[in-house]
Amino acid sequence: MPQDKFIRIDKSLVCKGENALFSIYYPTELSAQMECLIEKGAPLVEEKRKVVTSKKSLYILKIDREQYIEFCELQNSLKKKEKYEENTKKLYTKATSVIAEIYNNPETLGGYEKTKDVVNDLVHNILDDNFSMRSLMKITTHDFYTHTHSLNVSVYALSLGVHLKLSEKELALLGEAALLHDLGKSKIAKEIINKNGILTDEEFSKMKKHPELGFHLAVQMGIKDKNILYAIRHHHEKIDGSGYPSKLRGDSIPLFARIVGLCDIFDALTSKRSYKAAMSTFDALRLMKTDMHNHVDLKLLNEMIKMFK
Ligand SMILES: [Fe+2]
Structure with missing residues (x-):
């Protein structure tokens, strides 16, 4: 899967909510290929959250960008x-x-x-x-x-x-x-x-x-x-x-x-x-x-x- 199909996201925001709103990927150290950590819609159980937050950088597919921006805006307004x-x-x-x-x-x-x-x-x-x-x-x-x-x-x-x-x-x-x-x-x-x-x-x-x-x-x-x-x-x-x-x-x-x-x-x-x-x-x-x-x-x-x- 070519890298230009992905965008990097803010790690601190993605673990909110019950289910993953978008599929989350990380680059493997050996092959630098993107590997899927969690599929869109999958439950964000505690163990999964730990794995997601342990990764240095996280990515989503570019096609999920709009949804990600909406999600960030909501998170920011809640924080505010x-x-x-x-x-x-x-x-x-x-x-x-x-x-x-x-x-x-x-x-x-x-x-x-x-x-x-x-x-x-x-x-x-x-x-x-x-x-x-x-x-x-x-x-x-x-x-x-x-x-x-x-x-x-x-x-x-x-x-x-x-x-x-x-x-x-x-x-x-x-x-x-x-x-x-x-x-x-x-x-x-x-x-x-x-x-x-x-x-x-x-x-x-x-x-x-x-x-x-x-x-x-x-x-x-x-x-x-x-x-x-x-x-x-x-x-x-x-x-x-x-x-x-x-x-x-x-x-x-x-x-x-x-x-x-x-x-x-x-x-x-x-x-x-x-x-x-x-x-x-x-x-x-x-x-x-x-x-x-x-x-x-x-x-x-x-x-x-x-x-x-
Ligand atoms: Fe009075």
Whole structure:
């Protein structure tokens, strides 16, 4: 069989899968003739894999070239996907511990510097590749804790921000606002924050102080950007003016507060609590559209729905 009928292939790729996708050959040392190691379609049993990988160089028939290229592309995209998922998980774990630290010790400026680092990582991860955004959204935890909730809200807000074509600088500010939006909860009694059930009126009126407490803590931390400060202060305002603390209406609620507020509700609905199951993305968006249209910015909600399509 003449040598020009063969092409050399990447050894590290061919042993994947249950069966050989193409016949694999190697040049014998004595005669330099091509000898078939495994026939196309034959099962790639462990012993066969060992023999195949032990050879210095491997070849396939040129007529199998197209199939080989397709196979390599698939392998590369799977490898890329695995790498993204691994990086995303690492980022999520790092971010969760930084946020827990910030919420435990909110008065330090160091906390704000760490927040910026986390947000930069998140923004770059999301801007570098769309898949990272999807994988981040896939691994957001569905158990409700203040720090994981804050990270989830950041992931949703940044994803929505990218969808709304915000600039990189605006995304960084939005990410910081989302990450710190519930900072004031660090000053509310733990029994109220971690209560397994619906809050009483008295507990709820204490809880309602967290946006303003958060605003003052953020000022203390050295945050000067009004977009961030107002998002923290006004993320519980409602479009019809029934929210708190300032009963702002419609567009008088700052944009970042409307985005963070929307993502806050979405994460609360899709998270599991001791007294309620987690809703699916579809059910949560439907409920927001039908029952909360007086509370949330409908234009932003419609963009969020498009983002999930
Ligand atoms: Fe809140």
